[in-house]
Amino acid sequence: MDINFNCTMCGKCCHNLRLPLTVSESIAWLRRGDKVQLFVEAIPWPEEPPPDNLVAAHKRRRSFPATSGSLPIRVVVVIVAAFDGPCPNLLDDMRCGAYESRPLVCRIYPAEINPFISMDVGQKACPPEAWTDAGPPLLREGKIVDSQIAALITESRNTDAAEVEAKSALCQALGINSAALSNEGFVVHTPDQASLQKALESVRLVTAAAPSSWGFVSNRQATANALHSVDAVALSTSTWEDKAAEFLGFFPDDVVVKTSPSPETRS
Protein backbone atom coordinates (compact mmCIF):
# COMPACT_ATOMS: atom_id res chain seq x y z
CA MET A 1 0.00 0.00 0.00
CA ASP A 2 1.32 3.46 -0.98
CA ILE A 3 -0.01 6.64 0.66
CA ASN A 4 1.03 10.26 0.21
CA PHE A 5 0.15 12.76 2.91
CA ASN A 6 0.42 16.47 3.49
CA CYS A 7 -1.04 17.94 6.70
CA THR A 8 -3.43 20.80 5.90
CA MET A 9 -3.34 22.13 9.48
CA CYS A 10 -7.12 21.82 9.67
CA GLY A 11 -6.99 20.86 13.37
CA LYS A 12 -9.68 18.18 13.03
CA CYS A 13 -7.47 15.57 14.69
CA CYS A 14 -7.22 17.80 17.79
CA HIS A 15 -10.90 17.64 18.79
CA ASN A 16 -13.03 15.24 20.87
CA LEU A 17 -10.26 12.85 21.75
CA ARG A 18 -9.14 10.24 24.18
CA LEU A 19 -5.47 10.78 23.45
CA PRO A 20 -3.08 8.03 24.64
CA LEU A 21 -0.29 9.39 26.83
CA THR A 22 2.90 8.07 28.33
CA VAL A 23 3.29 8.29 32.11
CA SER A 24 5.46 11.42 31.82
CA GLU A 25 3.07 13.03 29.36
CA SER A 26 0.10 12.30 31.61
CA ILE A 27 1.85 13.92 34.59
CA ALA A 28 2.50 17.03 32.49
CA TRP A 29 -1.12 16.98 31.28
CA LEU A 30 -2.44 16.83 34.84
CA ARG A 31 -0.04 19.54 36.02
CA ARG A 32 -1.63 21.86 33.46
CA GLY A 33 -5.02 21.10 35.05
CA ASP A 34 -6.33 18.98 32.15
CA LYS A 35 -8.29 15.75 32.50
CA VAL A 36 -6.74 12.26 32.40
CA GLN A 37 -8.53 8.89 32.40
CA LEU A 38 -7.52 5.23 32.31
CA PHE A 39 -9.00 2.93 29.66
CA VAL A 40 -8.72 -0.64 30.94
CA GLU A 41 -9.29 -3.98 29.23
CA ALA A 42 -8.16 -7.49 30.12
CA ILE A 43 -7.38 -10.64 28.16
CA PRO A 44 -7.91 -14.18 29.48
CA TRP A 45 -4.44 -15.77 29.43
CA PRO A 46 -4.86 -19.38 30.56
CA GLU A 47 -1.51 -20.39 29.07
CA GLU A 48 1.40 -18.80 27.29
CA PRO A 49 0.89 -18.76 23.51
CA PRO A 50 3.63 -20.14 21.22
CA PRO A 51 6.49 -17.72 20.48
CA ASP A 52 5.55 -17.50 16.79
CA ASN A 53 2.16 -15.96 17.71
CA LEU A 54 3.23 -12.38 17.02
CA VAL A 55 -0.15 -10.82 17.82
CA ALA A 56 -0.11 -12.47 21.26
CA ALA A 57 3.50 -11.37 21.76
CA HIS A 58 2.47 -7.78 21.03
CA LYS A 59 -0.41 -7.98 23.54
CA ARG A 60 1.83 -9.58 26.13
CA ARG A 61 4.45 -6.86 25.79
CA ARG A 62 1.98 -4.08 26.57
CA SER A 63 0.06 -5.78 29.40
CA PHE A 64 0.72 -6.93 32.96
CA PRO A 65 -0.19 -10.27 34.54
CA ALA A 66 -3.04 -10.60 37.03
CA THR A 67 -5.81 -13.04 37.90
CA SER A 68 -9.60 -13.02 37.78
CA GLY A 69 -10.86 -15.69 40.15
CA SER A 70 -8.50 -18.54 39.32
CA LEU A 71 -8.07 -17.47 35.68
CA PRO A 72 -4.73 -15.95 34.67
CA ILE A 73 -5.29 -12.77 32.71
CA ARG A 74 -3.31 -9.88 31.26
CA VAL A 75 -4.43 -6.30 31.80
CA VAL A 76 -3.92 -3.46 29.33
CA VAL A 77 -4.10 0.07 30.72
CA VAL A 78 -4.06 3.06 28.40
CA ILE A 79 -3.66 6.46 30.04
CA VAL A 80 -5.53 9.07 28.02
CA ALA A 81 -6.00 12.81 27.88
CA ALA A 82 -9.78 13.26 27.73
CA PHE A 83 -11.45 16.24 26.12
CA ASP A 84 -14.65 17.00 24.27
CA GLY A 85 -14.35 19.79 21.76
CA PRO A 86 -10.92 21.27 21.07
CA CYS A 87 -7.77 20.05 22.80
CA PRO A 88 -6.85 22.43 25.61
CA ASN A 89 -3.59 23.07 23.73
CA LEU A 90 -5.22 23.97 20.43
CA LEU A 91 -4.86 27.64 19.45
CA ASP A 92 -7.54 29.62 17.62
CA ASP A 93 -5.62 29.38 14.34
CA MET A 94 -5.54 25.54 14.71
CA ARG A 95 -1.84 25.41 15.56
CA CYS A 96 -0.73 23.31 18.53
CA GLY A 97 0.03 25.54 21.50
CA ALA A 98 2.28 22.83 22.95
CA TYR A 99 3.99 21.89 19.70
CA GLU A 100 7.47 21.31 21.16
CA SER A 101 6.14 19.11 23.97
CA ARG A 102 3.11 17.57 22.27
CA PRO A 103 2.49 13.88 23.03
CA LEU A 104 4.13 11.15 20.98
CA VAL A 105 0.82 10.12 19.40
CA CYS A 106 0.34 13.65 18.08
CA ARG A 107 3.76 13.46 16.41
CA ILE A 108 2.89 10.13 14.81
CA TYR A 109 -0.66 10.83 13.58
CA PRO A 110 -2.04 9.86 11.07
CA ALA A 111 0.33 6.86 10.96
CA GLU A 112 -0.55 3.77 13.02
CA ILE A 113 1.34 2.69 16.14
CA ASN A 114 -0.12 -0.82 16.36
CA PRO A 115 1.90 -3.03 13.97
CA PHE A 116 -1.19 -5.17 13.26
CA ILE A 117 -3.44 -2.31 12.15
CA SER A 118 -3.19 -1.25 8.52
CA MET A 119 -3.62 2.42 7.87
CA ASP A 120 -7.14 3.24 6.66
CA VAL A 121 -7.35 6.74 5.24
CA GLY A 122 -11.15 6.64 5.58
CA GLN A 123 -10.83 6.28 9.36
CA LYS A 124 -8.64 9.36 9.76
CA ALA A 125 -9.83 12.87 10.57
CA CYS A 126 -7.78 14.39 7.74
CA PRO A 127 -9.66 15.96 4.81
CA PRO A 128 -9.40 14.50 1.27
CA GLU A 129 -6.95 17.20 0.16
CA ALA A 130 -4.41 15.89 2.71
CA TRP A 131 -4.11 12.61 0.79
CA THR A 132 -3.38 13.77 -2.76
CA ASP A 133 -0.50 12.28 -4.74
CA ALA A 134 1.11 15.74 -4.74
CA GLY A 135 1.94 15.32 -1.04
CA PRO A 136 5.17 13.73 0.21
CA PRO A 137 5.19 9.93 0.54
CA LEU A 138 4.03 8.57 3.90
CA LEU A 139 3.75 4.84 3.16
CA ARG A 140 5.45 2.77 0.49
CA GLU A 141 4.44 -0.88 0.28
CA GLY A 142 2.89 -0.49 3.72
CA LYS A 143 6.09 0.82 5.34
CA ILE A 144 6.58 4.28 6.82
CA VAL A 145 8.93 6.30 4.61
CA ASP A 146 9.82 9.10 7.02
CA SER A 147 12.60 7.84 9.30
CA GLN A 148 11.65 10.32 12.05
CA ILE A 149 8.06 9.06 12.20
CA ALA A 150 9.29 5.46 12.08
CA ALA A 151 11.59 6.20 15.04
CA LEU A 152 8.72 7.82 16.96
CA ILE A 153 6.55 4.76 16.40
CA THR A 154 9.33 2.54 17.74
CA GLU A 155 9.75 4.86 20.71
CA SER A 156 6.01 4.76 21.40
CA ARG A 157 5.88 0.95 21.31
CA ASN A 158 8.95 0.65 23.52
CA THR A 159 7.59 3.16 26.03
CA ASP A 160 4.28 1.29 26.12
CA ALA A 161 6.16 -1.89 27.04
CA ALA A 162 8.50 -0.16 29.50
CA GLU A 163 5.61 1.37 31.44
CA VAL A 164 3.63 -1.81 32.01
CA GLU A 165 4.86 -2.33 35.57
CA ALA A 166 4.26 1.30 36.47
CA LYS A 167 0.68 0.92 35.24
CA SER A 168 0.22 -2.20 37.35
CA ALA A 169 1.48 -0.30 40.38
CA LEU A 170 -0.74 2.64 39.45
CA CYS A 171 -3.84 0.43 39.48
CA GLN A 172 -2.85 -1.00 42.84
CA ALA A 173 -2.23 2.46 44.29
CA LEU A 174 -5.64 3.68 43.10
CA GLY A 175 -7.58 0.51 43.97
CA ILE A 176 -8.46 -0.12 40.32
CA ASN A 177 -9.32 -3.76 39.64
CA SER A 178 -12.09 -3.81 37.04
CA ALA A 179 -11.67 -4.15 33.30
CA ALA A 180 -13.72 -4.93 30.23
CA LEU A 181 -13.08 -8.08 28.28
CA SER A 182 -10.68 -7.22 25.46
CA ASN A 183 -12.48 -6.45 22.17
CA GLU A 184 -15.77 -5.99 24.05
CA GLY A 185 -15.13 -2.51 25.41
CA PHE A 186 -13.28 -0.66 28.15
CA VAL A 187 -13.82 0.23 31.73
CA VAL A 188 -13.04 3.93 31.80
CA HIS A 189 -11.65 4.95 35.17
CA THR A 190 -11.67 8.63 36.11
CA PRO A 191 -9.88 8.78 39.47
CA ASP A 192 -9.73 11.93 41.55
CA GLN A 193 -7.24 13.91 39.48
CA ALA A 194 -5.00 15.00 42.37
CA SER A 195 -4.75 11.38 43.58
CA LEU A 196 -4.02 10.22 40.04
CA GLN A 197 -1.22 12.76 39.63
CA LYS A 198 0.30 11.79 42.97
CA ALA A 199 0.12 8.09 42.09
CA LEU A 200 1.62 8.65 38.64
CA GLU A 201 4.50 10.62 40.12
CA SER A 202 5.22 7.85 42.61
CA VAL A 203 5.04 4.88 40.20
CA ARG A 204 7.39 6.18 37.53
CA LEU A 205 10.36 4.29 38.93
CA VAL A 206 8.50 1.12 39.93
CA THR A 207 10.06 -2.02 38.47
CA ALA A 208 7.67 -4.71 39.73
CA ALA A 209 4.19 -4.97 41.19
CA ALA A 210 2.56 -8.08 42.63
CA PRO A 211 -0.22 -9.59 40.48
CA SER A 212 -3.66 -8.54 41.73
CA SER A 213 -7.20 -9.90 41.48
CA TRP A 214 -9.53 -8.38 38.89
CA GLY A 215 -13.17 -8.50 37.80
CA PHE A 216 -14.46 -8.39 34.23
CA VAL A 217 -17.28 -5.91 33.74
CA SER A 218 -19.65 -6.96 30.97
CA ASN A 219 -23.07 -6.08 29.56
CA ARG A 220 -23.46 -9.46 27.82
CA GLN A 221 -24.89 -12.64 29.29
CA ALA A 222 -22.86 -14.92 27.03
CA THR A 223 -19.64 -13.26 28.18
CA ALA A 224 -20.60 -13.64 31.84
CA ASN A 225 -21.44 -17.30 31.30
CA ALA A 226 -18.13 -17.91 29.54
CA LEU A 227 -16.21 -16.17 32.32
CA HIS A 228 -18.04 -18.16 35.01
CA SER A 229 -17.24 -21.39 33.20
CA VAL A 230 -13.52 -20.71 33.61
CA ASP A 231 -13.88 -19.53 37.22
CA ALA A 232 -13.29 -15.86 36.43
CA VAL A 233 -15.04 -12.95 38.15
CA ALA A 234 -17.84 -11.45 36.02
CA LEU A 235 -19.43 -8.17 37.10
CA SER A 236 -22.74 -7.27 35.47
CA THR A 237 -23.25 -3.71 34.26
CA SER A 238 -26.79 -4.09 35.63
CA THR A 239 -25.48 -4.24 39.19
CA TRP A 240 -21.82 -3.09 39.05
CA GLU A 241 -21.30 0.35 40.48
CA ASP A 242 -18.17 2.41 40.70
CA LYS A 243 -18.52 6.16 41.10
CA ALA A 244 -15.13 6.70 39.52
CA ALA A 245 -15.62 4.44 36.50
CA GLU A 246 -17.99 3.65 33.67
CA PHE A 247 -18.35 0.80 31.21
CA LEU A 248 -17.87 1.70 27.56
CA GLY A 249 -19.12 -1.28 25.55
CA PHE A 250 -18.85 -2.05 21.86
CA PHE A 251 -22.02 -4.18 21.84
CA PRO A 252 -25.66 -3.56 22.81
CA ASP A 253 -26.74 -4.46 26.34
CA ASP A 254 -27.76 -8.05 26.88
CA VAL A 255 -28.49 -7.86 30.57
CA VAL A 256 -26.33 -10.08 32.71
CA VAL A 257 -28.14 -11.60 35.67
CA LYS A 258 -25.58 -13.89 37.26
CA THR A 259 -22.59 -12.23 38.86
CA SER A 260 -19.64 -13.10 41.02
CA PRO A 261 -18.66 -11.20 44.15
CA SER A 262 -16.36 -8.26 43.52
CA PRO A 263 -12.71 -9.27 44.10
CA GLU A 264 -11.89 -6.20 46.18
CA THR A 265 -13.49 -2.85 46.87
CA ARG A 266 -12.00 0.40 45.69
CA SER A 267 -9.99 1.94 48.50
Ligand code: SF4
Ligand atom coordinates in the same frame (compact mmCIF):
# COMPACT_ATOMS: atom_id res chain seq x y z
S1 SF4 B 1 -1.44 18.39 21.99
FE1 SF4 B 1 -1.38 19.68 20.15
S2 SF4 B 1 -1.24 18.23 18.43
FE2 SF4 B 1 -1.93 17.08 20.23
S3 SF4 B 1 -4.17 17.06 20.15
FE3 SF4 B 1 -3.56 18.82 21.40
S4 SF4 B 1 -3.43 20.55 20.00
FE4 SF4 B 1 -3.44 18.68 18.77
Ligand code: SF4
Ligand atom coordinates in the same frame (compact mmCIF):
# COMPACT_ATOMS: atom_id res chain seq x y z
S1 SF4 C 1 -6.62 16.13 10.71
FE1 SF4 C 1 -4.89 15.49 9.42
S2 SF4 C 1 -4.65 17.22 8.02
FE2 SF4 C 1 -5.89 17.99 9.72
S3 SF4 C 1 -4.36 18.83 11.19
FE3 SF4 C 1 -4.71 16.70 11.76
S4 SF4 C 1 -3.06 15.55 10.74
FE4 SF4 C 1 -3.23 17.55 9.72
